[in-house]
Structure formats: structure tokens, C-alpha cells
Amino acid sequence: MNVLEVKNLTKRFSGITAVDNASFSVSEGSVFGLIGRNGAGKTTTIRMMLNIYFPDEGEVLFKGAKIEQDFKDSVGYLPEERGLYKKMKVIDMLLFLAELKGKKGNAVLKSVNQYLERFDLADRKNSKVEDLSKGNQQKIQFIGTILHDPDFLIFDEPFSGLDPINTNLLKEIILEMKEKGKVVIFSTHLMEFAEKMCDNIAMIDKGKIILNGKLSEIKGKYASKNVSLNYLGNISFLNNHPMIESIEDFGNTTGIKLKDENSDQELLKLLMANNISIKKYNVDEISLHEIFVLLAGKEAANV
Amino acid sequence: MFNRRTLAIIKRELRMKLFSKSFILMTLLVPLFMIMIFSIQYFIQTMSGDQRADLVIVSDSDEILKKVQDEIFQTSDFKSGDLSARIEKVELNLFGNKLDEYKSDLIAQRITGVVFVPTSALQSKEVKYYSSNPNNSSLFYKIKPSINKALVEIYFSGKQLTQDEIKFARKDVEISGFRVSSDEKVAQEGYGNRIAMVLFSFLLYMALLFSGSMTMNAVVEEKSNKIVEVLLSSASSTELMTGKIFGTVIVEIIQMAIWLSPMVLLLTTSWFFIPQEFMPQMSIGYIFYFLFNYALALITYVALYATVGAIFDNPQDAQSGVWPLMLLIMIPFFIALGLESNSQSSFAIIASLLPFASLIVMPARMILVEVPLWQILLSCVINIVVLFGIFKLAGKIYRIGILLTGKKPKWSEVFSWLKMSA
Numbered sequence: 001m002n003v004l005e006v007k008n009l010t011k012r013f014s015g016i017t018a019v020d021n022a023s024f025s026v027s028e029g030s031v032f033g034l035i036g037r038n039g040a041g042k043t044t045t046i047r048m049m050l051n052i053y054f055p056d057e058g059e060v061l062f063k064g065a066k067i068e069q070d071f072k073d074s075v076g077y078l079p080e081e082r083g084l085y086k087k088m089k090v091i092d093m094l095l096f097l098a099e100l101k102g103k104k105g106n107a108v109l110k111s112v113n114q115y116l117e118r119f120d121l122a123d124r125k126n127s128k129v130e131d132l133s134k135g136n137q138q139k140i141q142f143i144g145t146i147l148h149d150p151d152f153l154i155f156d157e158p159f160s161g162l163d164p165i166n167t168n169l170l171k172e173i174i175l176e177m178k179e180k181g182k183v184v185i186f187s188t189h190l191m192e193f194a195e196k197m198c199d200n201i202a203m204i205d206k207g208k209i210i211l212n213g214k215l216s217e218i219k220g221k222y223a224s225k226n227v228s229l230n231y232l233g234n235i236s237f238l239n240n241h242p243m244i245e246s247i248e249d250f251g252n253t254t255g256i257k258l259k260d261e262n263s264d265q266e267l268l269k270l271l272m273a274n275n276i277s278i279k280k281y282n283v284d285e286i287s288l289h290e291i292f293v294l295l296a297g298k299e300a301a302n303v
Numbered sequence: 304m305f306n307r308r309t310l311a312i313i314k315r316e317l318r319m320k321l322f323s324k325s326f327i328l329m330t331l332l333v334p335l336f337m338i339m340i341f342s343i344q345y346f347i348q349t350m351s352g353d354q355r356a357d358l359v360i361v362s363d364s365d366e367i368l369k370k371v372q373d374e375i376f377q378t379s380d381f382k383s384g385d386l387s388a389r390i391e392k393v394e395l396n397l398f399g400n401k402l403d404e405y406k407s408d409l410i411a412q413r414i415t416g417v418v419f420v421p422t423s424a425l426q427s428k429e430v431k432y433y434s435s436n437p438n439n440s441s442l443f444y445k446i447k448p449s450i451n452k453a454l455v456e457i458y459f460s461g462k463q464l465t466q467d468e469i470k471f472a473r474k475d476v477e478i479s480g481f482r483v484s485s486d487e488k489v490a491q492e493g494y495g496n497r498i499a500m501v502l503f504s505f506l507l508y509m510a511l512l513f514s515g516s517m518t519m520n521a522v523v524e525e526k527s528n529k530i531v532e533v534l535l536s537s538a539s540s541t542e543l544m545t546g547k548i549f550g551t552v553i554v555e556i557i558q559m560a561i562w563l564s565p566m567v568l569l570l571t572t573s574w575f576f577i578p579q580e581f582m583p584q585m586s587i588g589y590i591f592y593f594l595f596n597y598a599l600a601l602i603t604y605v606a607l608y609a610t611v612g613a614i615f616d617n618p619q620d621a622q623s624g625v626w627p628l629m630l631l632i633m634i635p636f637f638i639a640l641g642l643e644s645n646s647q648s649s650f651a652i653i654a655s656l657l658p659f660a661s662l663i664v665m666p667a668r669m670i671l672v673e674v675p676l677w678q679i680l681l682s683c684v685i686n687i688v689v690l691f692g693i694f695k696l697a698g699k700i701y702r703i704g705i706l707l708t709g710k711k712p713k714w715s716e717v718f719s720w721l722k723m724s725a
Contacts, residue, residue, distance in 0.1 A: 014716070052535045052706070077536035083529030087319065099311040100537035144533070154536075 003028050003183060004049070004152075008058035011044050018044040020207035021058070026185060026200065031178050033198035033215075034187040035292065041207040042187035043080060046156050049185075050077060073101050076150035080157040080187075082141045086130035090121070093129055094144055101148040108147065115143040119169070138166050142173060153177055155186035159193060171197070191289040201288070205296045215288075222294070223286040227256045227264055229271075230280035237274060243267060248290065253280075255290045308538040309546040316550020326554065330561050333509075337502065356380075356415040356442050358388045359405065363395045364422045370453035371420060380445050388446075395421060402433060409435050415442065420450060425458055495583035497643055499566075500670040503593065506562060507663055508636040511600055514555045515608035515628065518547065522612030522705075523621050531705055540702040544609060552601045559597055563590055585670060592679075593666050599686045600662035603693050604632065610697040613704035620711050635660040639667035646671040656682050658689040696721070 002025040011019045019041040026032045034042050047053040049060050051067055062071040084093055091112060098108045116122045119139045124132060129140065138161075145153065158170055174184050174197060188194055194201060194215075201218065203211035211218060225245070230253055238244050238256070243266060245257040258264060264283045271278060320326055360375075362368045368390040380386035393401045398419060408414045416434030424430055430450055455473045464472075525531045534543055567590055568574055570583075607628050615621040638654045645651065646668050655665040655674070661682045668674055703720040704712070 014719075047706070050536050051539070052532070072537060075536060077533065079529070079532040079536070081529040081532065083525075083531070083533060085319075085530055086528065092318070096311065096315050097533070097537070099314075100308050100534065102307060141533075 001028050002026065003063055004185075005061040005064075006045070006049065006058075007061065009045065009048055009055045009060070010057040011041075011048060011053060011055055017207050019048070019055075019204075022202075022204065022207070022209045023058075024202040024209055024212045026183060028183065029178070029181045030199040031174065031184045031197050032186075033194035033201040034185065034204060035189070035191065035194050035201055035288070036187075036204035037189050037296070040189075040204045042204060043156055044207075045204065046154060046185075046187060050075065050154065071152075073148075074151040076145040076148065076153045078141065078145045078153075078155045078158055080160060082138065084129045084137060084140060084144075086128070088129055089126055090116075090129060090132070090140055091125040093140065094147060097144040098147050101150075103148045111147060111149075112143070115147065119143065135163050135166055138162060139169070142166075142170065146173060146177070151182055153182060153184045153186075155184070157188055158186050159188065159190060191287065191292055195288040203292060203295065210295050211291070218291065219286060219288075222291050223284045225258045225261045226284060226286045226290075227258065227267060228280070228282040228285040228287065228290070229254045229256055229278070231271070231276050231278050233274070233276040235271070235274075235276060238270075241270075243270075248294065253287065253290070255286060255294075305545070306542065309542045309549070312534075312538065312543060312546025313550040313553065316547060317553060320550070320554045321557070326558065329513075330558055333506075334562060334565070337505070341498070341502075355384070356386050356445065357413075358386070358446065359414055359417045360388055360390045360420065361393050361398065361401060361417055362390070362420045362422070363393060363398075364420075365392060366457055367420050367422065367424070367453065368392060370457055371450055374449035374453045375446065378445065378449060386445055405433075409433065415439075418446065418450070420454075425454060428454060496585070496670050499583035499585065500643065500667050501640065503670060504636060504639040504663065504667045506559070507597065507600065507666065508632060510555060510559060510597070511604050511632050511663075512629065514551055514601060515604050515632075516625070518551050518605045519608040519612035519621055519625060520618055522547070522609050523615060523618050526613065526616050526705060535706070540705060541698050543705075544606070544698060544701045548602060548605050548609060551605050552598060555601055556594060556598055559594060563593070566590065583670070589669065592669070596662060596666050596683075596686075599683070599690060603659070603662065603686070603690050604628070606690075606693050606697040607631075610700045610704070613701040614712060614717055616707075631659050632663070635663035639664050642667055642671055652678070656685060658685055661686055 004026040006022060006024050006026075009019050009022045010017065022041070022045055034045060036042050044053065048055045049067070051060075051072060060067045062068075085096075088096070094112045095104070095108060098104060098112075112125075113122070116125050119142075121132075121136060121139060124136065129137060132140065145155075153174070155170075155174075158174075159167055162170060174186070177184050186194075186197075198215050200213065201211070201215050202209050235247075235254070238247060243259060243263050245259045247257075248255045256267070258267065268278075268281060271281075360368065360371055362371070372388065372390050375381050375386070375388045378386065381388070391401070398421075402417065405414065405417050409417065412435060416432055416437070419431040419433070421431075428451075452473045456469060459469050459472060525534075531543070538546070567587060570585065570587055570590075608625070611625050611628060612621055615624055635654070638651075638660060642651055642664070651664070651668060654660045655668045656678065657664075665674070665679065665682045669679070699721050700717060704717070
């Protein structure tokens with residue numbers, strides 16, 4: 001069931017359309033990825049979902065009704081550009097963030113102590129935020145996001161600027177929340193993260209949603225007749241080959257689109273006959289990155 | 304507008320500000336600073352009065368010289384040695400040469416001045432004073448009555464007037480100010496209310512400038528360290544702005560109440576002794592009015608300063624954008640100081656009712672004169688209406704500005720935000 005529906009959202013800033021008629025929906029208990037390159041309109045979309053910006057057109061529905069404060073209270077939001085009050089004590093900062101969400105008292109205090117313990121920050125609870133390392137400040141920010149036990153988690157570019165330890169910590173949090181049945185929405189330009197973690201995605205480019213749906217279905221649709229190849233050697237002999245529809249070089253991987261879906265074994269033989277050293281040969285496999293380049297590239301070509 | 308989120312923000316502001324070192328320091332230092340300013344002024348005044356004056360009194364008439372000398376000898380300044388005067392007779396046409404003789408002494412300040420009282424002064428009362436510092440008014444007041452008395456006496460002598468009549472003619476007019484108020488009390492007016500007016504206006508002016516720029520910097524900081532987006536995911540921009548403004552207002556009112564507490568004790572108890580002429584005539588009700596008016600002024604100006612903070616994302620740009628607001632505080636302050644000369648002129652009345660100016664001019668005027676109740680009420684109504692207007696306007700600009708970073712916006716862009724849906 002869809003808990004959150006984004007319907008025909010449009011937002012313009014001084015004549016520039018940042019988000020253009022965007023629609024998608026997020027279903028209960030899922031991990032949802034809003035994917036696109038920098039400046040595509042992800043943050044503006046998220047801000048409209050949180051009522052930080054009012055849309056020029058369109059609406060965001062929470063369980064069928066327009067979003068109000070009750071939705072805001074049930075969201076934990078980690079913005080791309082994070083910030084805390086530097087002069088506040090860690091404990092006061094966290095209690096303040098929880099109080100804004102309507103949670104206070106001993107239960108919150110207990111929860112703060114548990115999280116600080118878990119993130120190895122129990123001895124720093126009376127330190128000022130500015131005295132903490134950047135990595136530890138990020139941990140405090142995570143705790144502030146999940147402390148009030150939100151039903152929705154919205155992360156805007158969650159992995160940008162994180163050190164490897166905190167990247168793993170955040171992944172852990174996302175998976176844990178998923179297991180608890182919470183809805184996790186995150187925006188990212190890193191396709192591999194989205195690919196590994198999302199159930200559903202919406203792909204946004206130049207403010208428009210260019211792809212939207214279940215990740216497995218999308219991949220199934222784009223993967224048929226596709227061979228994902230890692231190799232050493234020269235495959236230029238495949239250009240203009242009657243068996244091949246197109247070849248896209250994605251750097252590490254080359255995606256080969258066949259004209260006939262039954263010709264994959266024939267292609268393998270052809271490559272071996274030409275002494276190509278094959279490292280990986282995946283039939284009906286396509287990465288999100290390949291899909292994105294295919295679609296965004298096409299869009300760009302259409303303009 | 305006021306809900307648990309606003310209250311949480313207000314609580315945070317209070318906790319961070321009331322226990323901060325700068326609050327405690329300011330609360331203690333401002334009264335000390337004010338006392339210091341008034342003491343220095345008092346010291347300078349008494350110092351200039353204490354200066355010794357050596358005068359040469361020149362005339363072409365023996366009679367004038369003798370009378371003037373007799374009068375000067377009777378003054379307390381002469382008796383205490385603060386004033387010395389010697390007389391010298393010079394023919395009218397030779398006065399120029401005499402003055403040349405004294406020139407070097409005057410420039411070297413071996414003598415303070417030469418007073419020339421020609422016989423014609425008996426008709427015109429025109430006296431000439433030559434000095435390297437002819438504007439010294441305290442010296443002028445010391446010798447003027449003596450010369451006047453001498454001239455009057457010579458003029459009337461032989462005109463068959465009694466001594467009493469001559470005494471009356473010699474006497475200068477003395478004006479004592481009495482304050483007539485609507486409660487039918489008539490009280491002699493000292494310097495107290497004038498000092499209080501300067502003091503209260505200065506406190507208001509300084510506190511508004513200070514709390515305004517503090518708030519502005521706090522908003523710029525919230526914007527530049529990006530906490531604001533986290534806050535906006537929980538509270539609306541109006542709640543955030545309201546919480547911030549009212550947090551500041553409460554802190555500043557507490558501070559002002561602390562500053563005014565000696566004044567309240569002065570008015571209601573006999574714990575302090577100050578000379579009667581320095582004692583201000585005001586009711587305790589005025590102090591409450593002052594605090595109420597201060598609250599209105601704070602909300603208005605702090606909202607405007609917060610808005611300027613929201614427009615810019617670094618303190619330098621914000622400083623350069625804040626000057627129109629500073630003028631809105633400074634101009635009324637100088638109008639208030641100017642009230643001393645006439646607080647009942649139509650300009651004073653208009654200024655005490657004008658939006659913004661009223662917040663500073665009206666409390667100053669009320670110390671000096673009895674302002675009709677309708678004017679006080681009207682100014683309060685005007686200020687409250689302006690306050691709501693400002694709040695609405697500020698809310699719109701704040702909402703858009705607070706999340707914009709990067710290029711410094713032009714004023715035309717800021718005005719266009721007012722039309723946007725945010």
C-alpha cells in the first residue's frame with residue numbers, strides 16, 4: 001500500500017523549473033531511492049515532501065491526505081548539508097531535537113544514553129558539539145535523526161562526506177529501520193548504493209521523473225537482450241555486427257544490446273574466437289548506472 | 304504560532320542566553336558604564352568651573368571701574384580666590400594700543416581676558432570681552448551680574464530713586480521650573496528628569512542595537528552552519544522565527560528589568576540618597592510602560608534584524624545590509640535627545656506617534672512632559688499594528704531567505720520573494 005504519494009509537483013525559482021511535474025509513490029515498509037545527478041532536483045523534491053518548500057503546483061499526500069504537522073513529527077530527516085548548534089552540549093542538542101518532534105522526558109533520555117553507548121560516545125555527552133571530531137558530529141546527527149523513533153526516514157545524499165566507518169554505520173541503520181518496517185527514503189547520485197539497498201526507485205533528471213517503479217521490474221525490463229561484459233582485448237569487430245543492436249561503454253563494464261535474445265551463446269563464442277579474455281559475462285543483467293546513462297543520455301539527445 | 308515547537312525553541316534560546324557569560328557580563332557592565340559616563344561628564348563640568356580666572360577690567364570712566372571692582376570684590380568667586388580682577392583706566396581712543404600691550408599675555412594665558420566697559424555702556428549696556436577663549440560661558444556667568452549691577456547703579460544714581468527701587472532694578476530674573484501634572488501636584492523640577500530622559504533613551508537605543516545585531520548574527524550562523532534545515536524538518540519557518548524572536552525578547556526584558564531595578568528602588572524606597580535636584584519625578588507606572596514599550600520595540604526591531612540575517616549567509620554581507628535598520632533606531636534616538644529643548648512642539652508630537660520613531664521618542668517625551676493619555680494609547684496602537692505588519696513581512700522573507708545560500712541577493716530579488724509562495 002502506498003503511504004506517501006507525490007503528485008505532479010512543480011517548483012520554479014526565478015524562472016528556472018527545479019522540479020517539473022514530478023509524480024511517484026512510496027509504499028509501506030520499503031526502501032525508496034530518489035536517484036539523479038547533482039542539481040537534478042532531488043533536494044527540492046525532498047524539501048517539498050517535508051513542507052519546507054511549498055510547491056507551485058501539485059501536492060504530497062500522506063495516507064491519502066495532504067501532509068500536515070503529524071507527518072513532519074513522524075519523519076527523521078538527515079539533510080545533505082548537516083548542521084548542529086556548535087556551542088550546545090551533545091546531550092542538550094539531542095534532547096532539543098527530540099523535543100521539537102514532541103518527545104521529551106525520561107524515555108527520550110534513556111534512548112539518548114542507549115544510542116550514545118552504541119555509537120561509542122557515552123563519555124562525550126557533556127562535551128560541546130564543537131569539541132567533537134567531524135566523524136563524531138556526524139554520529140550525533142544520525143542519533144538526532146532516529147532518536148524520536150520516526151516511521152519515515154528521509155536521507156538526502158546520506159553517504160556524501162562520510163568516512164568509511166560512518167558509511168557502514170549508516171547502512172546498518174537503514175537496514176535496521178527496514179527490518180523494523182519503517183519507510184526509508186533516500187536520494188543519491190551513487191547508483192551502486194541505490195542498487196544494493198532500494199526496493200523502489202524514481203529516477204530524476206533536469207527536474208523530471210524519467211523512470212519510476214520497483215527496482216527488480218525495472219531491471220528485468222531493461223536487462224532483456226542485454227549482456228554485461230568485463231573483458232581485456234579489442235572488441236571493435238563487434239561494431240556494425242548484424243547480431244548487435246548497440247554497444248555502450250560504461251567504463252568498467254560494457255553493455256551490449258543484442259537484436260535477438262537467443263543469440264547470447266553465439267556472442268560468447270564469437271568473443272572467444274577473437275581471443276578476447278572474458279572476466280565477466282552476465283546475460284540479462286544491467287546495472288542501475290547503465291540504465292541511468294541510457295535514459296539520461298537519451299533525454300539529453302532529445303533536447 | 305505558539306505551540307510546543309515554538310516553546311522548545313524559546314526554551315533553548317533562554318537556556319543558551321541567560322546563562323551565557325556575555326549576558327552576565329553585559330548585565331553588570333552596562334550600569335557601570337553608564338555611571339562612568341555620567342561621572343566623567345560631571346567631573347569635566349566641575350573641573351571647568353574650578354578654573355582660576357585673572358581678568359583686567361578696562362574703562363575710560365573712573366566711576367565705572369570703581370563700581371565694577373566693588374561688585375566683583377563681593378562675589379564668592381573673588382572671595383574664594385577663583386577670580387581676580389584688576390582695573391585700568393584708558394582713554395577711549397587709546398584702547399587699541401592697550402589691547403596690543405596685553406596681546407602676548409592673553410595668548411600665553413597669563414591673563415584670562417580683558418573686559419572693556421566704555422562709558423557708552425551706560426546707555427547701550429554693550430561690553431566687550433577679549434580672550435584667547437572668548438566662548439568660556441562659565442566665566443561669562445561669573446562676571447556678568449557684577450557688571451550689570453554696577454551699570455544699573457550708576458545709571459539710576461541721582462535719579463531720586465530709593466535704595467529698594469534700585470535693588471529691584473538691579474536684580475536679574477530668576478526662573479525656577481515647576482512641573483504641573485494632571486494629579487494637581489505642583490513639584491519643583493530639577494535636572495532629574497532631563498538626566499533620566501537621556502539615560503532611558505540611551506538604554507533603549509543601545510539595547511535595541513545590541514539585541515538586534517546579536518539576533519541577526521545568530522540567524523546568519525544558523526544559516527551558514529546548516530542547522531536550519533534540520534530545524535525546518537520539524538518546525539515551520541514561522542515557528543522558528545517566532546521562537547527565536549520571543550526567546551530574545553524575554554532575555555532582553557529580564558536584562559532591562561535588572562538594569563531598571565535601582566531606579567525602581569530609588570523611586571519607592573529611601574535606600575539611596577541623591578540630591579533633590581537630580582531626583583527624577585516619575586511614577587512606578589512609567590517603568591512598567593517603559594518595559595511594555597521596550598517589548599514592542601524589541602519584537603519589531605528583532606524581527607527586522609532576524610529577517611536581514613535570513614537574507615544573507617555570512618556576517619559581512621549581513622553587516623552591509625543592516626544600515627537602513629540602524630538608521631531606524633539612530634534617527635529616533637537623536638530626535639529623543641533633541642526633545643530637551645522643546646518636548647511639546649508639533650514636531651515632537653508627530654515624532655512620538657510615527658511608526659518606529661514612536662518606540663523611542665514617546666518614552667523620552669513622557670519623562671519630560673505630561674503626555675495626554677490618548678497620544679500614549681494611539682502610539683501603542685500604531686506600534687502594535689506596525690508590529691503585526693512587520694511580522695508578516697518578515698515571515699515571508701525569512702521563509703525564502705533562510706534556505707538560500709550562495710550569491711548575495713539583490714534588494715529587488717528580496718522584494719520579489721514577497722510575492723512567492725515559498
